[in-house]
Amino acid sequence: MTREAGGSAGDPRAVAAHAVEVRDFTKRFGQVTAVDGVSVDIAQGELFGFIGPDGAGKTTLFRTMVTLLVPDAGSVKVLGRDVVDDLWELRARVGYMPGRFSLYPDLSAMENLQFFASVFGTSVEAGMSIIEPIWRQLAPFAGRRAGALSGGMKQKLALCCALVHAPDILFLDEPTTGVDAVSRREFWDLLDRLRAGGLTIVVSTPYMDEAIRCDRVALMQKGKLLLVDTPQAIGDAYPRPLFAVRATDRLGTLGVLRRFPHAAAVWPFGEVVHYTDARAGMADASIIAELETFAGASGVDDLEVQAIDAGIEDAFMWHMMAQEGV
Amino acid sequence: MRSFIGFVRKEAFHILRDKQTFWIMLLMPLVQVLLFGFAVRTDVYDIRLAIVDPAPGPASRALVEQFNASPRFRLMGVYASTAPLEVGFREGTFRQAIVLPSDLDRALVGRAPVPVELVTDAADPNTGSIMQAYASAILQRWHGEQVQRAGGVRLDVAARMRFNPTLASVNLFVPGLIALVLTMVSAMMTSISITREKETGTMEMLLVSPLHPWAIVVGKVVPYVVLGFANVLLVLGAAREVFGMPLRGSITLLLAESLLYILTALALGIVISTRADTQRTAMIAAMAGLLLPTLLLSGFIFPIDSMPAPLRVISNIVPARWFLIIVRGIMVKGAGITTLWQETVILAVQTLVLLVVGARRLAIRLE
Structure with a gap:
């Protein structure tokens, strides 16, 4: 599938080295800078995730990549084509699922699919080979109005509509927002299958547990890219010792740990509290001992501390705080 | 396609x-x-009309008959003086009134213009002007006939509303x-x-x-x-x-x-x-x-x-x-x-x- 870079721009089948090349991309809306000097490359066949909270600039970046917005500065190339100059050529080859539910609620699932197939100049039959694994789950509801489908089914239908014309690259802007946990997992299973078929997929999500399922992720915050790497590497690169702290009084523990003089970062994490020590190179055991002593002095005596490997969420929290600290 | x-x-x-x-x-x-x-509707029917005729004679009787014959008018009464008009208009009993001079028969044969007063309720200006036009038309026809009878020359204005004759x-x-x-x-x-x-x-x-x-x-x-x-x-x-x-x-x-x-x-x-x-x-x-x-x-x-x-x-x-x-x-x-x-x-x-x-x-x- 992948070919060496340098295919001439005139050759319509030329495949660029990178599926997406973003260079110093900046986009402003009035006084607000939505995306601020972002550069990133996405490889062919990669499942690439943009992770970040609301307002990080993910949607602006996605809309630019699918030719809907023009960069104020920098350049964005998709499949080796400029999103501004090669607009029409790109539109035929790009699949896009916008963040907001964007199907017609008064049309049935099948009618929605037929319509989007016709818009892209193809038919449901011609696209069935690509969407078959997804459509199989939807088929029992083919005649139901899209507005009456469950959240997960809607997302799957939207995915079918974005895929029916066999795009070379797929952009999914927060596809699982507002969808239940089971449907989210099913949705990501579908993305895995598509990726296995060689499709390049660019996805954004505010859920960090989904980041692990990407080949590589980019952490975004306030229009800036904090880092880009594999989920594993991002966790491994956590710069300080990290501990999971368990106690009956979770809220009290949070306050106590924050008062500990060597605390670099403390945040609640599900049932436990994640504590990051400011000192690098200290032995875990001595930090645990210090913590227990300090907590005991503050009235928390059932502290269970365990050294853990940082996950991507910890990494993201850490980088977010680092950026805010600036 | x-x-x-x-x-x-x-x-x-x-x-x-x-x-x-x-x-x-x-x-x-x-x-x-x-x-x-x-x-x-912009055409008006059932116009409540009062006629003030201080000196009834053949000419004024002809006028009353003409208004009685028109489907658009409902004659509410013929009065000797203008006294009932003020109250009638205010209460809406009359929407239109015609006041004839006391020397009508003499005036018709004279050379001076005949002073006939036409009073219309113009609270709704459109309807008012339409009512006025209807009444004027009847008055004019009546005047023509009366003048002819008195030996004068009748001016025959043949008015036709083209394309929409019934308006x-x-x-x-x-x-x-x-x-x-x-x-x-x-x-x-x-x-x-x-x-x-x-x-x-x-x-x-x-x-x-x-x-x-x-x-x-x-x-x-x-x-x-x-x-x-x-x-x-x-x-x-x-x-x-x-x-x-x-x-x-x-x-x-x-x-x-x-x-x-x-x-x-x-x-x-x-x-x-x-x-x-x-x-x-x-x-x-x-x-x-x-x-x-x-x-x-x-x-x-x-x-x-x-x-x-x-x-x-x-x-x-x-x-x-x-x-x-x-x-x-x-x-x-x-x-x-x-x-x-x-x-x-x-x-x-x-x-x-x-x-x-x-x-x-x-x-x-x-x-």
């Missing part, structure tokens, strides 16, 4: 499945025809109604349906497709052309069956001109939708920017000739004004394209300008 058919199909689904809006769109024109036809108001409002309905269905509904795609986010999906925005717009408006056409036929049918409105000219020409005006209205709707981001904005813009001018500045309700100069100038850019002239020409006067080509050209140019403006504003991106 496949995309186009897909679009028309989908838009037809939207229209047909929104049952409420669909029936309103289809039946509203009918209801309007009936309302305008039965309730909003039936149905002839006046049906052309205006067609313009109004088409503005509503074609301009308002298309601008709403296009902005709805923007509002719900489906436009984002459509824009990313290889379809040019023009194809999107054309696909969206075609079903509304059909709906608008159905409305024209409905209004015409109702006007003919219920009110006996004539269609003196060519029906083909009338439908062709209607098609042109549907295009004009669609172009207006497209221009609005390129500016409005929400259905609400589109609706308000269509109401204020299109419906009101169509209603008020086209000559539908108020004659353009009696407008102040600035409004008369503005009325020139209201497409409905030209369409109204065309429809009245075809239906009432039986005029052909040879007499209506100027208005047709104006309307066509306006449509073209609007389409160009709409095309230039049509965004190929989200900004």
Whole structure:
């Protein structure tokens, strides 16, 4: 599938080295800078995730990549084509699922699919080979109005509509927002299958547990890219010792740990509290001992501390705080 | 082509499945025809009249008889003095009064003008002037006869109201109604349906497709052309069956001109939708920017000739004004394209300008 870079721009089948090349991309809306000097490359066949909270600039970046917005500065190339100059050529080859539910609620699932197939100049039959694994789950509801489908089914239908014309690259802007946990997992299973078929997929999500399922992720915050790497590497690169702290009084523990003089970062994490020590190179055991002593002095005596490997969420929290600290 | 058919199909689904809006769109024109036809009449009947005749004689008796014979008047009484008039007008017992001089018989043979007073309740100025015209006509005829009988020369004014001899108001409002309905269905509904795609986010999906925005717009408006056409036929049918409105000219020409005006209205709707981001904005813009001018500045309700100069100038850019002239020409006067080509050209140019403006504003991106 992948070919060496340098295919001439005139050759319509030329495949660029990178599926997406973003260079110093900046986009402003009035006084607000939505995306601020972002550069990133996405490889062919990669499942690439943009992770970040609301307002990080993910949607602006996605809309630019699918030719809907023009960069104020920098350049964005998709499949080796400029999103501004090669607009029409790109539109035929790009699949896009916008963040907001964007199907017609008064049309049935099948009618929605037929319509989007016709818009892209193809038919449901011609696209069935690509969407078959997804459509199989939807088929029992083919005649139901899209507005009456469950959240997960809607997302799957939207995915079918974005895929029916066999795009070379797929952009999914927060596809699982507002969808239940089971449907989210099913949705990501579908993305895995598509990726296995060689499709390049660019996805954004505010859920960090989904980041692990990407080949590589980019952490975004306030229009800036904090880092880009594999989920594993991002966790491994956590710069300080990290501990999971368990106690009956979770809220009290949070306050106590924050008062500990060597605390670099403390945040609640599900049932436990994640504590990051400011000192690098200290032995875990001595930090645990210090913590227990300090907590005991503050009235928390059932502290269970365990050294853990940082996950991507910890990494993201850490980088977010680092950026805010600036 | 496949995309186009897909679009028309989908838009037809939207229209047909929104049952409420669909029936309103289809039946509203009918209801309007009936309302305008039965309730909003400009011809006046049952005018309550008082005659003050201080000295009854043959001439005044002839006058009373003439008013009694007219279906439009109801004679409430003949009085000797003007005393009952003040109270009668205030209480609404009388809407019109004729005060004859006490020396009527003598005055009729004299050389001086006969001083007959005609008093009309003009609380509603339109009805007032219509009542006045009716009464004047009868008075004039009566005067002619009386003068002739007295040996004078009668001036025979043969007044004919051409094209609409009975002054039936149905002839006046049906052309205006067609313009109004088409503005509503074609301009308002298309601008709403296009902005709805923007509002719900489906436009984002459509824009990313290889379809040019023009194809999107054309696909969206075609079903509304059909709906608008159905409305024209409905209004015409109702006007003919219920009110006996004539269609003196060519029906083909009338439908062709209607098609042109549907295009004009669609172009207006497209221009609005390129500016409005929400259905609400589109609706308000269509109401204020299109419906009101169509209603008020086209000559539908108020004659353009009696407008102040600035409004008369503005009325020139209201497409409905030209369409109204065309429809009245075809239906009432039986005029052909040879007499209506100027208005047709104006309307066509306006449509073209609007389409160009709409095309230039049509965004190929989200900004």
